[in-house]
Amino acid sequence: MKRWRGIESDSVECSKTERRFLERRLLLKGALSVGALGLLTGCNITNQESVRKTLWTMSRWNDRIQAALFDPNRLAPTYPDSAITRPFPFNAFYDEDEAPVVEAEPYRLELSGLIRDRRPWSLRELNALPQTTQITRHVCVEGWSAIGKWSGVTFRTFLERVGADLNAKYVGFKCADDYYTSIDMATALHPQTQMTLRYDGQILPRSYGFPMKLRIPTKLGFKNPKHIMAIYVTNMYPGGYWEDKGYNWFAGL
Ligand SMILES: Nc1nc2c(c(=O)[nH]1)N[C@H]1C(S)=C(S)[C@@H](COP(=O)(O)O)O[C@H]1N2
Numbered sequence: 001m002k003r004w005r006g007i008e009s010d011s012v013e014c015s016k017t018e019r020r021f022l023e024r025r026l027l028l029k030g031a032l033s034v035g036a037l038g039l040l041t042g043c044n045i046t047n048q049e050s051v052r053k054t055l056w057t058m059s060r061w062n063d064r065i066q067a068a069l070f071d072p073n074r075l076a077p078t079y080p081d082s083a084i085t086r087p088f089p090f091n092a093f094y095d096e097d098e099a100p101v102v103e104a105e106p107y108r109l110e111l112s113g114l115i116r117d118r119r120p121w122s123l124r125e126l127n128a129l130p131q132t133t134q135i136t137r138h139v140c141v142e143g144w145s146a147i148g149k150w151s152g153v154t155f156r157t158f159l160e161r162v163g164a165d166l167n168a169k170y171v172g173f174k175c176a177d178d179y180y181t182s183i184d185m186a187t188a189l190h191p192q193t194q195m196t197l198r199y200d201g202q203i204l205p206r207s208y209g210f211p212m213k214l215r216i217p218t219k220l221g222f223k224n225p226k227h228i229m230a231i232y233v234t235n236m237y238p239g240g241y242w243e244d245k246g247y248n249w250f251a252g253l
């Protein structure tokens with residue numbers, strides 16, 4: 001309990017409503033286990049900055065535990081064509097008509113960081129790589145899920161092809177909107193992690209991430225970046241759009 005003294009010493013009681021709100025937020029964001037939450041229910045915590053720091057540290061620790069538990073060979077369930085959700089829901093931090101417009105030409109996927117061959121890739125070159133298809137379930141933290149059919153290049157194939165350092169810790173993504181996210185290398189190399197170029201047999205529609213998105217059926221929806229413009233490999237924690245606002249970074253299913 002010693003570690004908590006710093007927080008308790010300069011804090012005051014909070015109201016039942018505040019406590020409920022905090023507990024809900026923490027559970028929603030998966031930042032805390034129920035056991036750890038118990039430590040907070042006395043709620044001597046209104047020193048926002050130290051609470052924020054403590055939760056951040058715990059969340060990063062939680063990420064490491066989740067990463068250690070991740071089984072690189074366990075496959076997400078797949079479904080028949082008949083199970084596909086139609087129409088497939090759109091989601092972003094803006095309305096559908098505001099989705100970015102990216103032109104197929106002169107699109108070039110940029111590569112940087114711990115990658116041997118960092119030359120940019122055109123859509124035509126990406127389409128020339130071996131393609132795979134998956135019908136899997138997309139799960140959004142906002143409380144919906146849907147089954148979709150995505151085709152593209154197995155991400156591992158691409159990473160090997162460009163000579164990415166497969167021992168590096170993270171792969172980061174920058175999108176055509178202000179979105180960005182990052183994943184652990186084990187997930188990047190998972191056999192179902194896909195650089196997606198097609199949705200349901202069509203060229204990936206604008207709403208669903210044209211010209212290219214990452215489909216990761218082992219992670220929550222917000223870890224599936226759409227409209228990817230740049231990919232980098234790094235050992236420095238890159239964070240993400242929602243992750244930097246407090247969502248759990250690993251966000252595995
Ligand atoms: N570039 C970008 N990628 C994004 C998002 C976004 O706002 N911008 N939202 C994420 C979230 S929260 C979800 S649930 C899925 C939604 O993908 P969909 O529109 O194909 O259903 O995209 C993810 N990837």
Ligand SMILES: [Mo]
Nearest residue numbers: 140141221222
């Ligand atoms: Mo989401």
